[in-house]
Amino acid sequence: MFDLFVLDEAVQQREAALPSLLGRERQRELVALAWHLRQRAPARAASLVAEARSQLHLLDEPGRTLADARCLLVEGEAVWLSGALDAARAVADQAFFAFDAAHDPIGRADARWLRAWIEMDRGCAALCDAELALASEDARAAGDTLRTDVFDAAAALFAVFRDLRTAQERWDARFAVDLDGLHPAAAGWIHDYLGTSAFQASDFGSAVSLLMRTYEAAVATGQVRRAINVATNIGNGFTSLNAHHAALEWMQRGLDLARPTGWPMSIGLALMQTAETLRQLGQRDAALDLLREALATLQPLSGSRAYAIALEYKGDLMLDRGDYEAALRNFTKLVERGEALRQSDFQSGARRGKAHALSMLNRPQEALEAALDALAMARQHGDAYNQIAALKVLAQIHAQHALPLPAGVAAPSAALHYLQEALAVAGTIEGYTVPGDLLDAVAHEHAHLGDYKRAYEVALEAGAARDKTHSREATNRAVAMQVQYQTERARTEGEHHRQLAAAEAQRAEVLAQTSATLEHLSAIGQEITTHLDAAAVFRALDRHVHGLLDATHFSIFLLEGDGQSLRCAFGIEAGKALPPTRFSIDDEHANSSRAVRERREILIELSADQATPALIPGTLQTLSLLFAPLTVGDRVLGVMTVQSLHPHAYGARERLIFRTLCAYGAIALDNAAAYRQVAATLKTLSATQAQLLDKNLELEDANKKLEEVSLTDQLTGLRNRRFFLQHVDADVNMSLRRYDDPLRMGESSAPGRDLVFFMVDIDHFKEVNDTHGHGAGDAVLVQMQERLREVFRDSDYVIRWGGEEFLVLARATHRDEAKVVAERIRSAVAGRAFVLPDGTEVYKTCSIGFACFPFLPTHPRMLSWSQVVELADQGLYLAKRSGRNAWAAVYATAESRTEGLFDYLMHHLEDALAEGEARLVTSLEKVELPKGAKKRRLGLN
Numbered sequence: 001m002f003d004l005f006v007l008d009e010a011v012q013q014r015e016a017a018l019p020s021l022l023g024r025e026r027q028r029e030l031v032a033l034a035w036h037l038r039q040r041a042p043a044r045a046a047s048l049v050a051e052a053r054s055q056l057h058l059l060d061e062p063g064r065t066l067a068d069a070r071c072l073l074v075e076g077e078a079v080w081l082s083g084a085l086d087a088a089r090a091v092a093d094q095a096f097f098a099f100d101a102a103h104d105p106i107g108r109a110d111a112r113w114l115r116a117w118i119e120m121d122r123g124c125a126a127l128c129d130a131e132l133a134l135a136s137e138d139a140r141a142a143g144d145t146l147r148t149d150v151f152d153a154a155a156a157l158f159a160v161f162r163d164l165r166t167a168q169e170r171w172d173a174r175f176a177v178d179l180d181g182l183h184p185a186a187a188g189w190i191h192d193y194l195g196t197s198a199f200q201a202s203d204f205g206s207a208v209s210l211l212m213r214t215y216e217a218a219v220a221t222g223q224v225r226r227a228i229n230v231a232t233n234i235g236n237g238f239t240s241l242n243a244h245h246a247a248l249e250w251m252q253r254g255l256d257l258a259r260p261t262g263w264p265m266s267i268g269l270a271l272m273q274t275a276e277t278l279r280q281l282g283q284r285d286a287a288l289d290l291l292r293e294a295l296a297t298l299q300p301l302s303g304s305r306a307y308a309i310a311l312e313y314k315g316d317l318m319l320d321r322g323d324y325e326a327a328l329r330n331f332t333k334l335v336e337r338g339e340a341l342r343q344s345d346f347q348s349g350a351r352r353g354k355a356h357a358l359s360m361l362n363r364p365q366e367a368l369e370a371a372l373d374a375l376a377m378a379r380q381h382g383d384a385y386n387q388i389a390a391l392k393v394l395a396q397i398h399a400q401h402a403l404p405l406p407a408g409v410a411a412p413s414a415a416l417h418y419l420q421e422a423l424a425v426a427g428t429i430e431g432y433t434v435p436g437d438l439l440d441a442v443a444h445e446h447a448h449l450g451d452y453k454r455a456y457e458v459a460l461e462a463g464a465a466r467d468k469t470h471s472r473e474a475t476n477r478a479v480a481m482q483v484q485y486q487t488e489r490a491r492t493e494g495e496h497h498r499q500l501a502a503a504e505a506q507r508a509e510v511l512a513q514t515s516a517t518l519e520h521l522s523a524i525g526q527e528i529t530t531h532l533d534a535a536a537v538f539r540a541l542d543r544h545v546h547g548l549l550d551a552t553h554f555s556i557f558l559l560e561g562d563g564q565s566l567r568c569a570f571g572i573e574a575g576k577a578l579p580p581t582r583f584s585i586d587d588e589h590a591n592s593s594r595a596v597r598e599r600r601e602i603l604i605e606l607s608a609d610q611a612t613p614a615l616i617p618g619t620l621q622t623l624s625l626l627f628a629p630l631t632v633g634d635r636v637l638g639v640m641t642v643q644s645l646h647p648h649a650y651g652a653r654e655r656l657i658f659r660t661l662c663a664y665g666a667i668a669l670d671n672a673a674a675y676r677q678v679a680a681t682l683k684t685l686s687a688t689q690a691q692l693l694d695k696n697l698e699l700e701d702a703n704k705k706l707e708e709v710s711l712t713d714q715l716t717g718l719r720n721r722r723f724f725l726q727h728v729d730a731d732v733n734m735s736l737r738r739y740d741d742p743l744r745m746g747e748s749s750a751p752g753r754d755l756v757f758f759m760v761d762i763d764h765f766k767e768v769n770d771t772h773g774h775g776a777g778d779a780v781l782v783q784m785q786e787r788l789r790e791v792f793r794d795s796d797y798v799i800r801w802g803g804e805e806f807l808v809l810a811r812a813t814h815r816d817e818a819k820v821v822a823e824r825i826r827s828a829v830a831g832r833a834f835v836l837p838d839g840t841e842v843y844k845t846c847s848i849g850f851a852c853f854p855f856l857p858t859h860p861r862m863l864s865w866s867q868v869v870e871l872a873d874q875g876l877y878l879a880k881r882s883g884r885n886a887w888a889a890v891y892a893t894a895e896s897r898t899e900g901l902f903d904y905l906m907h908h909l910e911d912a913l914a915e916g917e918a919r920l921v922t923s924l925e926k927v928e929l930p931k932g933a934k935k936r937r938l939g940l941n
Contacts, residue, residue, distance in 0.1 A: 002035055002070065004113075004147050004222040005185035008149025011036050017429040019550070019654065027055040028323045031067050039224040042081070042261075049074050062102045069098035080118050081225060083264040083300040089118050109138035109147055120158070121265060123303025129155060146183045153189035157196055160306065163381065164200045179641060192230065199237060202385075208237040228258045228266040234271040239277045265306060268298035273308040279317050287317055308337040315353045319360075328357040336400055342712055348377040348386040355393050364401035371397060384425055388438070391422035393421065395441060397622045399448075416445045436466035520656065525664040526802045530722075532675040532710070537668040538570040541640075541661060548657050551642040553622055556630070556665070557583070557592045558638035566592055566638060573619055581616055592639045592908045595627040599636060601659065602627040603650060612643075624649035626658055637666055637673075663774075671709065678706045713800040715778055716785040724799045724807065731811055732865045735853065739860040755853040756818045757869050758808040759876040760788065760825060763845045763884040765804035776836040777804075780844065783835070787828040791821065807869070814892070815852040822887035830885055845885035851873025852891070856901065867902045874906070906907045 014033045021029050032562045034048035049071045056064050066192050076091035099107030112135035119127040119861055132155040139147035156171035171193065179187040195210030206233065211234045217226035224493060231254030238247035251274040258266040278287040293313045298307045311334040318327035334350035353373035358367035371394045378386035397403070398414035411417040419442045426434045439462035446455035524544050531537045538556060545554050555571035555578055566586050571578030578828035583590040595602050604625040622643035630637040638664050644650070650658070711723040735755050762784060769777040781804065788798050793891060797809040810821060825848055832842035851872040856862035863871075871890045879888040890905070 002032060002110075004144075004150060005183075006036050007184065007220055007225060008040075008222070011040065011222065016653075019547075022547070024058045027052055027058050028063075028839065030055070030302070031070050032340070034074050035070060036222060038077050038222075039081070040222040042078050045074055046078065060627055065098055065102055066104060066107060069095045069102070069104075069107055069111075072098070073107075073114060076114055076482050080114065080121070081261070081263045081265070083121075083124050085301070085633050089115065089640075092118060092248055105138040105142040106144060106147070108152070109135040109142070109144070112138065113151065116154070117862045120517055121301050121304045123305070123337070125158065125162075128158065132158075144185050149182065149186035150189045153186070153193045156193045157189070160193065160196050160200055164197060165382070168197060184217045185221040185223070188214045188221070188223075188226075191217070191376055192226075196233070199233070199240075203241075203360070204237045204240045206434075208234055208241070211237065224257065224261065225263060225266050228254045228261075229269060229830055231257065233271050235277060236273055240279060244277055244281050248274065251277060264297045265301055265304065267304045268294045268301070268310065271297065272306070272313055275317075276313045279313070279320065279518065284317060284321055288314075288321075291317060303337075303340065308334060311404070312335065312349060312353070315350075315357075319353065319356060322360075324357045324360040328354060328361065331357060348374045348381070348383060348390065350374075351377065352386065352390045352393055354391075355397065359397045359400055362401075364397060364403055367397050367401075368394070368403060384428060386567070387425050388422045391425065392438060392441070394418040395422070399445065400655045412444060412449050412451075416442070416449065419445060434461075436462045436463050439465055439753055446469055477561065521660045521664075522803045524539065525660070526721075528661075528664045529668045529671065531668055531670050534569070534669060534672040534676070536671055537665065540668075541665050542570070542572055545642060545658075545661060548661075549654055550644045550646060552620060552645050553578075553641070553643035556638060556640050557581075558630075558669075559585075559596070559636065566590075566596065569638070573616045578616065579618055581727060591625065591627050592641060595629050595639045595641075596636055599629050600705070601655065603655070605648060614827075620645065623647045626650045626655065628659055628662045630662055630669065632666050632670045635670075637669055640665060656773070671714075674709055675706070678709065716782055716800050718785050718800040718806070720800055721802070721807075724797060724809070727797065728809065731809065732853065737855075741853065754815045754818075756810040756815065756821070756850055757853065757865070757872045758810065758818075758822065758850040759801070759869070759872045760806040760808065760846055760848050761876055761880070762804040762829070763847055763880075768844070772836055772838075772842070774838065776838075776842075777839075780834045780842070781838050784829070784846075788825065818850055818852060819887070819889055822850055822889065826885065826887055847879040847884050848887035849873060849877070849879055850887070851875060863902050871902075871905060 010814070011033070014029065014036070018026070018029055030048045030052035034045040034052065037045040037048070052067065052071060054069060059067060072091055072095035076088050076095060079091055080088035091552065092111055096108060096111035096115070099111055112131045116128045116131035116135065119125075119131060132151050136148055136151040136155070139151060152171075152174060156167060158163045159167035159170060175190045175209045177190075179190055182190070191210045192214040195207045195214060198204075198210060199207035209232050215227055215230045215234060218224075218230060231250050235247040235250035238244070238250060251270060253273060255267075255270040258270045261267075271290045275287040275290035275294060278284075278290065291310060294310050295307070297316065298304065298310060311330045315327045315330035315334060318330060322438065331350050331354035335354060337349075338347040338350050343446055347795065348380065351370045355367045355369075355371035355374060358364075358370060371390055375387060375390035375394065377383075377389055395415040395418040398418065403414065405414050406417065409417045411420060419438070422438060423434065423442065426438070432660070439458055443455045443458035443462060446452075446458060484517070521835050528537060528540045528544070531540060541556070543552055545551050553571075553573040556574075557566040559565075560567055560570045566583045566585060568578060568581040571581070582595045585593050587593045591602055591604065602625075604627075606623045606625075608623065612623075612625070622645055624644040624647060625641065626643070627639055629639050640658075642650075642658060680705070681698070709720060711726070713720045732755065762780065765777065768780050779802075784804075784806070785798065785800070788808060792798055792808055792810060794813055797807075797811070799807040799809070801807040810818070813821070826846060828934060829846040833843050835841055851868045853863075853865050853868045855863040855868050855871070875888040875890050879886040882888065
């Protein structure tokens with residue numbers, strides 16, 4: 001549940017499932033979803049944390065402590081990203097102590113991970129390293145390979161900035177693995193380490209390719225800050241390849257990601273890297289504006305590596321602009337930051353830049369000392385590039401100022417000595433082309449000493465080097481273009497396939513959820529429509545609306561008798577009854593009236609600063625409002641509305657649920673009105689019976705109508721569940737009396753002894769409604785009852801059990817004939833088409849399950865008739881699982897056990913359903929299927 005990082009698809013699935021969850025399950029999911037949204041959508045994560053905290057009382061210890069600690073981590077990460085490092089550390093510490101007390105190593109590791117990043121932004125590299133090492137130990141002890149890989153890769157990445165060779169010796173063997181088999185988040189961090197190592201080794205083409213993989217992984221797993229950082233590093237790689245347009249494209253991508261977050265580290269990093277690219281393009285004024293904004297943004301994080309890089313960039317820019325005082329200030333600060341960070345690339349570069357500025361400010365002795373320090377540090381770390389840069393500055397200082405010759409100098413001048421030493425160092429770098437400006441400086445110094453021949457020779461070398469450099473720059477540009485093209489194409493193709501897979505997974509998930517929702521709604525509909533009292537219908541609708549939807553406000557408006565106005569018949573908002581309200585049907589501002597007039601669903605979405613239209617006085621300002629008319633056939637009874645304080649509360653799934661509840665509510669209210677009218681008629685007739693003899697006929701008619709309303713399904717004309725419950729006991733008792741007759745005890749096969757319960761369900765009935773509409777579905781149900789009546793006798797009970805499911809009680813039927821009857825049902829449904837109202841013909845099949853009563857002939861009272869119905873229902877589901885268009889029977893033999901028979905049967909039948917397959921054990925029970933269907937038997941003993 002609390003993986004360190006997950007893919008976007010997993011987050012989408014959690015979001016889709018959340019509205020249907022209640023109680024403890026919802027509380028746990030709130031915390032998990034907030035954790036995975038902590039960088040994807042911080043505001044949403046904070047909202048989920050607030051709701052989760054309000055429900056902590058639902059959990060027992062230690063679950064309550066762990067959930068609260070995880071909420072603290074989400075809050076702590078938000079505080080860290082905002083730049084408030086001290087406050088973030090306090091929250092992270094609180095979470096750590098809670099996880100530690102609960103002996104939760106994963107929670108402890110996650111708290112250490114957050115503390116490591118806080119210390120990194122603070123500039124405390126040693127504390128960062130220590131936290132990462134301990135986090136890795138906790139993750140490894142818990143067996144969490146994803147966290148172990150990520151924590152180790154982060155430690156390796158930070159080590160690269162201190163010393164590349166030492167980092168590679170320590171970590172290269174650790175990450176010599178097949179990255180294709182790793183979680184995308186782990187592979188992304190390892191690619192980051194490898195790409196940064198390539199960058200520090202000046203292999204910029206490889207670095208860019210690797211970092212692009214890192215970027216894709218960061219985006220896909222919700223690591224928004226990492227994605228911003230890597231995007232700017234990719235831009236930096238393209239800058240090093242002189243592909244400045246590609247560099248700026250990636251810088252802009254990072255900046256576009258960073259600005260909406262408001263995170264100072266991310267915004268500052270994107271700004272300063274963009275500024276450096278602009279500086280190299282000669283856009284110094286634009287670069288300065290961005291650097292000033294970057295440094296101001298990063299000021300709360302002045303101890304970080306990012307702030308040090310910004311100082312270095314600004315120092316170089318000030319040298320380019322000739323503002324040597326400003327350059328000196330920046331490089332002086334950078335010296336301090338480089339020492340605190342213990343990162344070698346700053347220490348030498350900062351002193352070299354400081355020496356250059358001091359020299360131009362005519363402070364030669366200080367400049368000389370700084371330049372010598374820069375050279376010594378570069379030599380200490382084996383940094384040839386910084387050695388050359390420091391030697392060039394030393395030559396410039398001696399050429400510009402009259403200073404004593406260094407000890408042991410054999411060259412005619414100190415400047416020439418340092419330049420020749422720079423050339424010697426350059427010769428040790430494999431594949432390195434000596435820059436033309438370095439050779440120009442050597443030639444100039446020879447000319448200054450009067451050695452014009454040597455000056456001319458070196459000048460020719462400088463020209464050749466410049467030509468070669470230009471060729472190398474062109475090659476670099478070509479490499480940059482090729483890398484960009486290949487990686488962008490791979491990224492586009494990968495994103496396309498990922499989107500296709502995500503869309504397919506989401507479609508399957510939606511279908512599964514919709515099916516489950518409709519099954520649940522079918523059961524709810526059966527409950528709602530059994531009520532014949534309007535107040536009971538209102539209470540049932542209110543309970544289910546609040547159970548299934550986010551409904552701060554729920555109300556039902558019914559049409560008055562004149563059809564010209566709507567009256568609030570029932571209304572609840574925030575647990576309180578709504579005041580009596582009426583709207584004219586012609587009211588242009590009332591959405592309830594509009595829904596009735598237009599006979600359609602209306603959804604209104606408002607922002608927080610918009611007023612709710614036609615707000616009922618004394619009610620809340622809601623942001624999501626959903627209205628739907630209550631219709632039965634061509635008649636409109638009124639309108640039902642739900643409203644939420646949250647924006648976008650009603651998506652496609654919620655609207656489907658609401659429409660279904662409206663349909664059930666309309667049927668139930670119409671039935672209640674009919675019942676109320678009949679009851680009123682009965683009351684009137686009773687009062688006048690003594691005076692008006694002809695009223696007796698009306699009374700009898702009213703009684704018959706009332707009986708028909710309560711016992712007959714209005715759509716199919718079949719008897720309903722209530723009729724069945726009133727009559728089944730009589731048939732059962734009659735059957736049992738035959739078994740109790742001592743004169744007939746041995747006639748187990750006598751005709752007329754058994755009752756057979758058939759459960760019949762139309763296969764894939766939902767497809768008819770979805771494809772052709774509910775009118776077509778009603779037509780199929782009507783024709784279905786006709787086919788059932790063709791199979792059964794008039795004396796049998798054919799019952800509409802609910803939705804597309806029918807129950808048939810075959811009275812006085814021999815159990816051995818039951819499977820023949822079942823096959824007739826199946827053939828009657830599958831053998832010919834159903835004709836829809838528009839003339840379209842569709843073919844449907846059905847599934848049948850049946851069982852006989854008494855179930856165990858030797859012990860006729862062992863199972864009740866209701867338990868036999870449940871066994872028939874299980875047979876129906878077995879037929880469904882066997883491929884549909886099938887029937888399944890559950891029989892008993894004389895050898896069957898008697899102790900706990902029903903529980904035993906249900907247990908094994910549920911196992912068979914869960915496992916999706918059955919097995920033959922004994923002949924006690926069996927499942928039989930018709931010819932042509934998938935054969936399967938079930939034995940229970």
